[in-house]
Amino acid sequence: MFDVFGSVKGLLKLDAVCIDNNVFRLHYKATVIILIAFSLLVTSRQYIGDPIDCIVDEIPLHVMDTYCWIYSTFTIPKRTGIVGKDVVHPGVASPQNDQDEEIKYHKYYQWVCFTLFFQAILFYVPRYLWKTWEGGRIKMLVLDLNCPVVSEDCKVERRKLLVDYFATNLHTQNFYAFRFFLCEVLNFINVVGQIYFVDFFLDGEFTTYGSDVLKFTELEPENRIDPMARVFPKVTKCTFHKYGASGTVQKFDGLCVLPLNIVNEKIYVFLWFWFIFLAVLSGLSLAYRAAVVAGPKLRLVLLRARSRLSPQEQITTIAEKCQIGDWFILYQLGKNIDPLIYKQLVSDLATKLQGKEGLQDV
Template sequence: MDTYCWIYSTFTIPNRLVGRVGKDVVQPGVASHVDGQDEVKYHKYYQWVCFVLFFQAILFYVPRYLWKTWEGGRIKMLVLDLNCPVVGEDCKKDRKKLLVDYFRTNLHTQNFYAFRFFICEVLNFINVVGQIYFMDFFLDGEFSTYGRDVVRFTEMEPEEREDPMARVFPKVTKCTFHKYGPSGTVQKFDGLCVLPLNIVNEKIYVFLWFWFIILSILSGISLLYRAAVVAGPRVRLYLLRARSRLAPQDQVETVARQLQIGDWFVLYQLGKNIDPLIYKELMGDLAAKFEENDKDTV
């Protein structure tokens, strides 16, 4: 019976979820019922949980894969081992010159590079919100309130509380099995089916509920931050000052005035990967180069 019920669908009786186990009901959702009168809820998704989780993991990896493909190791090549605090003076001077020449040559041509990163951030937000709706559909509309219901369940009295984990992932269910009797007549057996895997599934989805809510909030905040960065030159200036706090502010302002969003993004990412002292010297060299270009233009 267990094997048959595992392969085919099992069901519970939703209006028998509340009651004393062993007196009112055999298990939550398992009790006698009348066909056509009592509501019956079939559970089929437990067979697909592992495949769905694997599919979701692939969806989460897609934005990262896109960015790694688009980025092509540019920041790693630009760092040129300047993330080490101990670098030979000649080597440091040559590599700083390469960076300054790179920015002078590619000034105002890196916006597309930055916007591809921003697209991946938007995809992260769409992905996590879309997966919340997808899991809600997969679990017959139960996922959107699943974690909240579990927390509320722990605060209720034992006699009157309905276990949401038993409602979504029942460990014991009912199963109808048909077979031929001795005379060839079809007989119907109403049996119990044990689903031990749901002991793991219910914990996985409680964790996923809280994790997805946290991810969606953080992704939303990240998008608001990114919108402020794209729309506000002053915001970019403040962030660049914070990243190059060792450099004089007038040098930072001189550099920031020359940068578009793509140039700012690359320079800001370099600040995360270069030693702060070397980054300070790089900002000074960039400011001097930009001031020299302005004088030549005049």
């Protein structure tokens, strides 16, 4: 099993410098890892075996397997009942010409691995955009001050560089911050869009899939119709046509077992709950971000929480002088710089913004 998931272990590596936040990382780290791992799992015959096995007389089995895999299989959703008495398997029956019965064709299964990988790419796009736009600015500004083992002279020199940078670029960094906020919006749009994309991929079954599974577990056993078996049937039918010896068209009905759907149904139950959780969390994150952009007092509170070792009057001075871009970079630096060094930086910056010369040695 480690061989299957070993290729995604590199995504687990934590960045030395944090340029985003925890909700953002759920999109480009946790979700990407989950989707790539699922994509690898559904292609691993070592653990699942053949994705399809069909039974039919007079047709070579490997030919039937290949044909049904390529051209899809079908079920009749209304054909339900007690297995072994009313039906051989739920949805498995021959369509009757005199009945208006819906035939559901299952074409998705050969595309699951590609779809999951494509979704992983989409979840990484906002991260890629932000890394490109960010350009390593936070890493450059940290100046190794995230390491507590730094000489005092080096600390003073690097703090002076940071203070001079802030004073020189004051009120010019709003565009930097708003590009990050745009990537947060893209994360929310992406996860909501992916819910509807998977719903389209599964013929309109995904939006209610998880809730249907929950309802299924609460029903009495005799009244249960498994929604997972409806969306991901384990046994289906496939019709093969060929010419007979006299040149007439012969029809062969086969039963096909889809072992892969045992995995697919669990994957999409998990993804339903994960996408809903991620969409709600991203929506709350956007509401928080809107409050931060619109509320200077909230920015002051957050900066106080980030620089809790610093005197309150110094933080108030900085908050009054800074616009949203200046605040955002200072807040991001607080995530990466050693707390004691950050306290000294806040003190030096407050002194600089008050128009005083020199640095305060601590």
